[in-house]
Amino acid sequence: MSFVLTEGAVLQCSHGGRTSLTTGNPTVTVKGHGVVTAGAEVGFQFGAADRPVPGMIAPCPVRTPDGSSPLPCTIAAPTTPAGTAKKLMVGGTPVLLDTASGVTVSSPAPGTWSVADPGQTILEAI
Template identity: 60%
Template sequence: MALVLVEGAVLMCSHQGRLRLTGADPHLTVSGKGVLTAGAEAGAVFGSAAQPVPGMIAPCACVDPSGRPAPCVTTATLPPGLSLKLSVGGRPVLLAGAQGITVPPGAPPGTWSVADPGQKLLEAI
């Protein structure tokens, strides 16, 4: 069992960037926060110190070969980061073990993982 991610969950990239997720599904809530389903994590941009983005907690330190900021962009979750039993609107919910690849523009790929699921009540498999 793993905790289900909810709106406000925090992702961290391999360059120490941290970002709060939005775009939760309000059909299932935990403590008033909508759960995050598959796809909510894909395409999230961590932002850099020079280019902050909404939800950024800490900037991504990735730079391209010329030294310019190249903040990470997430790809979809790799297994086993999605619930096999709990779904909302036909889409599996994201779990605290979710992780994936990042694609910084012009820089080598990195990784992302969940730093904080945003709640401690609901678990799923």
């Protein structure tokens, strides 16, 4: 079993960026924090030192080749089924688990993302 992600979960990119999720689905909550459903991660940005995002803990350091502009990681595609619950759904959509990971877009250095902290250690799912 794996822990379900909730609002407050921390995602990290392979370049070292870390950001806390600031929203969850309030239909199902754990200690008042909404769970995160599959697909909610698409478009999530990690932020840069000179372009912070809400919940940013550590900036993604990727910049343009000449160094003039930040190009922080953005989650490009939905999590693979291995990172989503098979039985726990909210509105017909599976919730994300702490095993979730995927690909990020940031040119010239595309990367990956993973879960650093699920945001809670109470609710588990398979």
